[in-house]
Amino acid sequence: MRIVIRGGRLVDPANGVDRSGDLCIADGRIAGFDLADFPADHTIDATGRIVCPGLIDLRAHTREPGQEYKGTIASETRAAAAGGITTLCLPPDTAPVIDSPAVVDLVNRIADEKGRARLHVIGALTQGLQGEQITEMHALKEAGCIAMSNAKQPLANTLVLRRSLEYAASLGLPIVLHAEDPWLAAGGLIHEGMVSTRLGLPGIPACAETIAVGRDLLLVEQAGVRAHFGQLSTAASVELIAEAQARGIPVTADVAIHQLYLTELDVGHFNALCHVRPPLRMQRDLEALRAALADGVISAVCSDHAPHDADAKLAPFPATEPGISGLETLLPLTLRLVDEGVLPLSEAIGKLTTGPAKALGLDAGTLSVGAVADVCVFDPEACWTVDADRLQSRGKNTPFIGWEMKGRVTHTLLEGDLVYEG
Amino acid sequence: MGDKLQLDPQGRLRHFLTIEGLGRGVLTEILDNAEPFAGVGGQGVKKVPLLRGKTIANLFFESSTRTRTTFELAAKRLSADVLNINIATSASATKGESLLDMLRNLEAMHCDMFVVRHAESGAAHFIATHVAPHVSVINAGDGRHAHPTQAMLDMFTIRRHKGEFHNLRVAIVGDIMHSRVARSQIHALTTLGAAEVRVIGPKTLIPPAVGTLGVHVFHDMREGLRDVDVVIMLRLQRERMAGSLLPSAQEYFQLYGLTQKKLALADPNAIVMHPGPINRGVEIASEVADGPQSVILEQVSNGIAVRMAVMSMALGRQPGRTEEEA
Numbered sequence: 060m061r062i063v064i065r066g067g068r069l070v071d072p073a074n075g076v077d078r079s080g081d082l083c084i085a086d087g088r089i090a091g092f093d094l095a096d097f098p099a100d101h102t103i104d105a106t107g108r109i110v111c112p113g114l115i116d117l118r119a120h121t122r123e124p125g126q127e128y129k130g131t132i133a134s135e136t137r138a139a140a141a142g143g144i145t146t147l148c149l150p151p152d153t154a155p156v157i158d159s160p161a162v163v164d165l166v167n168r169i170a171d172e173k174g175r176a177r178l179h180v181i182g183a184l185t186q187g188l189q190g191e192q193i194t195e196m197h198a199l200k201e202a203g204c205i206a207m208s209n210a211k212q213p214l215a216n217t218l219v220l221r222r223s224l225e226y227a228a229s230l231g232l233p234i235v236l237h238a239e240d241p242w243l244a245a246g247g248l249i250h251e252g253m254v255s256t257r258l259g260l261p262g263i264p265a266c267a268e269t270i271a272v273g274r275d276l277l278l279v280e281q282a283g284v285r286a287h288f289g290q291l292s293t294a295a296s297v298e299l300i301a302e303a304q305a306r307g308i309p310v311t312a313d314v315a316i317h318q319l320y321l322t323e324l325d326v327g328h329f330n331a332l333c334h335v336r337p338p339l340r341m342q343r344d345l346e347a348l349r350a351a352l353a354d355g356v357i358s359a360v361c362s363d364h365a366p367h368d369a370d371a372k373l374a375p376f377p378a379t380e381p382g383i384s385g386l387e388t389l390l391p392l393t394l395r396l397v398d399e400g401v402l403p404l405s406e407a408i409g410k411l412t413t414g415p416a417k418a419l420g421l422d423a424g425t426l427s428v429g430a431v432a433d434v435c436v437f438d439p440e441a442c443w444t445v446d447a448d449r450l451q452s453r454g455k456n457t458p459f460i461g462w463e464m465k466g467r468v469t470h471t472l473l474e475g476d477l478v479y480e481g
Numbered sequence: 482m483g484d485k486l487q488l489d490p491q492g493r494l495r496h497f498l499t500i501e502g503l504g505r506g507v508l509t510e511i512l513d514n515a516e517p518f519a520g521v522g523g524q525g526v527k528k529v530p531l532l533r534g535k536t537i538a539n540l541f542f543e544s545s546t547r548t549r550t551t552f553e554l555a556a557k558r559l560s561a562d563v564l565n566i567n568i569a570t571s572a573s574a575t576k577g578e579s580l581l582d583m584l585r586n587l588e589a590m591h592c593d594m595f596v597v598r599h600a601e602s603g604a605a606h607f608i609a610t611h612v613a614p615h616v617s618v619i620n621a622g623d624g625r626h627a628h629p630t631q632a633m634l635d636m637f638t639i640r641r642h643k644g645e646f647h648n649l650r651v652a653i654v655g656d657i658m659h660s661r662v663a664r665s666q667i668h669a670l671t672t673l674g675a676a677e678v679r680v681i682g683p684k685t686l687i688p689p690a691v692g693t694l695g696v697h698v699f700h701d702m703r704e705g706l707r708d709v710d711v712v713i714m715l716r717l718q719r720e721r722m723a724g725s726l727l728p729s730a731q732e733y734f735q736l737y738g739l740t741q742k743k744l745a746l747a748d749p750n751a752i753v754m755h756p757g758p759i760n761r762g763v764e765i766a767s768e769v770a771d772g773p774q775s776v777i778l779e780q781v782s783n784g785i786a787v788r789m790a791v792m793s794m795a796l797g798r799q800p801g802r803t804e805e806e807a
Contacts, residue, residue: 256688257501259602259625259664264689328486329603373611374580375604377624 060100060475061085064436067105071112072409073416073425082110084432087475091428101477103470105436111408112424113145113433113471115415117235117313118289119364119386121147121178122453124165125154130366130453132166133173135386138452140175140479142387143435143468144362146415146423147176150235151183152210158183158194160202167203175478177433179421181235184209184223190216193223196230206287206419208235211336213271215241217278224282233285233419238271238296239263239337248377250338254323260376263338269295276303279310287418288312290363292337294347301356311418312356314348315363316392317383321345321458331372331379332458335363349401358414362389366454384454388445390437391464398465432475441467486609494794496609496618499627500668508672512637514790515783521558522785531798532561538592540583541621542568542599547757548621548631551781552596555788564592580604581611588613593796595619602626602661617795619788625659631756632665634787636673638780639711642752646673652705652747653696654681654737655715655764658688662756663715671695681705682737685726702737706746714739714755717764730763739765744774752776 064082069092071077082105083090083097090097116139122130139147149166151157157166163180170178182204186192196207207227213236214220227234244267249255251262272288276299279286291297291312300312317335322342326333333339351357365382372379390411397407416424423433445462447455471479487503489495494507521527537556541549544567556563568583587595594617597605602624609618622628636646643649651670657663657680670678671694678696680687687698699705706712717733727733739753753765753775761767770777 251689253690253693256690256693257664259623259627259661261625262688329606370579375599375601375607375623377601377603 061090061098062101062103062472062475063097063099064103064105064110064434067108067110067436069110069426070405070408071426072405073112073413074427076426077405082426082434084434084472084475087432089426089428089430089432103436107440108436108438108469110434110436112412112426113435113473114143114390114411115146115421115424116144116364116386116389117148117287117359117361117415117418118150119147119362120366120382121149122366123153123169124162129368129371131173132169132178134451134453135364135366136170136174136176136178138386138450140471140473141451141468141481143390143437143471144386145176145433145435145471145473146179146421148179148181148205148419150181150208150210152188152212156183156187157181157204158186158188160198163199163202163204176473177423179205179419181206181208183207184227184234185214185219188212190214190219193219193226196227196232200230200232205421206233206235208237211237211239213237213239213241217274220275221278221282224278224284224286228282228284233287234279235287235289235419236275237289238268238275240267240271243267243270248334248338249326250323250340252323252341254326258326258329265293265295265340265344268293268337269299272296272299276300276308276310280308286310290315290318290337290361291348291357292318292340292344294344297347297351297356301351304356311358313359313361313415313418314352314357316360316385316389317363317458318348319345319352319360319396320392325458329376330458331374331376332383332456334372334376334379334381335383336381349396352396352410353401358410359418360389360393360410361415362386364452366452367456369455372456382456383458384450384452384456386452387450388457388459388464390435390468391466392459394439394466432472434470434472435468436470437466437468439466441465443467486606493797494791497629497791497795498605498609498618498620500629500632500665500672501627503672505672505674508633508636508669511633511787511790511794512640514794515637515786518786518789519783521789522782528558528560530560531793532556532559532796535561535593535796536564536591537561537594537596537792538564538566538587539596540566540568540598542597542604543622544569545598545622547781548598551784552621552788555785555792558785559789559793561792580608584608584612588616592616594792596621598622600624619791619795622661625661625664627665628661629665630784630788630791631662632669633791634780634784635666635713635754635756636669637783637787638754638776639752641783642776643710646670646675649675649711650677650679650709651675651711651713652679652681652709653713653715654702654705654739656686656717656721657682657691657715658686659718659721660715666713667694667696679705679709683727686721702743703746706743709747710751712739712744712747712751712753714753714765716756716758717760734763738763739769741766741768741772744769754780757781
């Protein structure tokens with residue numbers, strides 16, 4: 060199969076490319092640009108559109124296995140494709156937990172059969188995510204896990220954390236950390252501040268994250284492991300990461316896209332759609348996270364996609380489940396950062412392609428000749444309104460419903476196959 | 482946002498969920514409407530026919546004797562039919578029936594008002610957002626969030642003793658962190674224009690951002706009580722005395738318990754209030770609770786009048802219109 064995507068603006072941050080031209084694809088790989096003699100089986104007209112590498116999302120729940128009533132690998136990878144995302148990283152907090160090769164095989168088999176995006180599995184750092192017994196990381200790596208993480212169940216025991224980081228380092232496995240001090244965060248529902256005081260909701264102080272970032276950084280440095288911090292939410296965490304990077308420690312970090320637009324104030328009067336973990340913080344945190352994105356301390360933006368059934372949000376706030384369905388708004392909200400002057404376009408696309416690829420050492424996120432042809436084509440001027448009924452994801456739980464978005468995906472190619480056409 | 486839900490398009494009370502967002506006019510109207518009801522309990526026939534034919538369901542997801550009883554009496558004195566449902570111990574809660582399903586069932590029985598007490602902050606807002614349009618919701622306490630009728634009966638009691646609010650210094654003492662009563666009192670006092678609202682307690686029991694509600698924070702009770710006109714003591718739950726919030730009941734009483742000696746620092750005409758039930762010797766000494774400055778039992782009787790006012794307003798019946806309605 061030979062495809063040519065004609066006349067678009069090619070943006071490939073990995074190669075510093077930003078120019079108009081034709082992208083030629085043959086046998087699932089990038090064949091080259093503007094090839095003169097390239098008889099194509101299929102032509103996509105990309106006039107007025109942007110052609111970039113397929114997007115990479117470092118954290119997205121598919122809910123399968125275990126909670127198929129919230130989402131399946133089929134439904135959520137379909138949503139990913141509709142959002143221009145071709146690679147998803149699945150955290151290990153599924154049911155059962157991804158702590159054995161059998162579960163990795165199960166996920167990969169379903170993904171091969173039904174997936175419309177590539178699914179990368181992140182293995183559990185400890186058995187059952189219980190924080191006590193480290194997993195068979197070599198076996199998990201052999202089964203295909205790209206990294207290890209204890210998901211959003213941070214290790215309380217620093218000795219277990221130290222040893223699991225050292226063990227992962229011995230195997231050359233990167234670690235994904237979600238920094239939260241379990242005691243300071245215990246029982247908390249939203250940011251500890253003005254809104255938690257008003258609403259009488261138990262708070263999660265900013266220091267619950269900052270203390271854990273500080274602790275984890277010290278152990279990461281000692282273990283010499285390649286570490287990535289997922290979903291930072293506070294200005295103080297950003298400072299600690301920046302300082303560690305300046306000292307030459309190989310750490311990277313990402314931010315969930317909703318943290319760049321929403322604050323504790325959006326919880327308003329108990330809006331359960333803004334119940335998310337880590338919680339929405341303050342305006343100054345939001346600004347520090349945006350600044351960290353601009354200066355490169357934060358190298359990736361993820362969706363932290365957490366689809367839910369309607370009932371999960373239909374209860375008094377403390378009884379609702381945290382999480383936002385975010386795959387389909389990841390690209391337009393990232394593009395909005397360009398409009399708001401936070402980032403130039405190529406850097407914004409870099410936060411969704413090269414940034415995440417480098418963070419976990421993934422062979423994706425580029426339009427280099429010979430690379431796998433994962434491609435996203437979008438119309439940067441198309442405006443649309445987020446409407447629950449029109450989301451592909453099974454999870455309609457997004458606080459962005461009713462928001463005007465600019466930028467709409469028209470074609471998504473996965474290894475040269477058209478997996479979405481809008 | 483809160484007031485949009487609570488007021489109808491004409492600005493009249495529809496639900497009563499929180500004091501926050503309601504204006505001084507509405508709060509004053511509640512206090513004014515409660516005045517004539519304060520006498521009803523002393524009449525030979527303790528009833529007015531304002532809510533005849535209305536059905537009010539008391540939904541108590543958390544057990545309570547005093548609040549439920551005063552709501553029940555208030556409804557009965559307004560001639561409404563009352564349904565008491567204690568869900569904390571009922572079969573529905575244990576069967577895992579969802580909150581919404583239960584509401585739908587009660588709506589199908591043509592209830593006009595739900596009085597809701599729930600252990601989770603935001604429960605009353607949630608219910609008000611999802612009830613049928615003809616049903617009014619009164620928050621009888623949700624988690625740590627709000628207890629607006631308690632705050633209004635406290636304002637009623639203060640006004641009866643002190644007149645206007647603008648000259649008053651009020652101190653709220655104790656466990657602000659976990660108190661829905663304190664949150665509602667703070668909003669009510671600042672909205673009604675009290676000169677100064679102080680909160681007094683150890684840092685472990687005061688939310689860090691409480692200053693954003695417009696209060697002054699004191700950790701030294703002696704300093705905080707100086708020259709105040711009203712002292713409101715909060716109940717300290719027993720479970721707060723375990724763990725890292727407080728070392729012991731003894732030390733708490735020593736630092737923050739109200740004794741006659743500490744009360745002497747306040748204005749000589751200061752009144753002492755407590756939402757009840759009181760823990761003698763924990764937050765308040767018996768000599769103060771039973772002393773001449775205490776208005777604690779008055780608060781209880783006023784509770785019935787204020788709840789009658791709120792219920793009749795939310796169901797569109799003003800006391801002044803008694804004749805036409807009857």
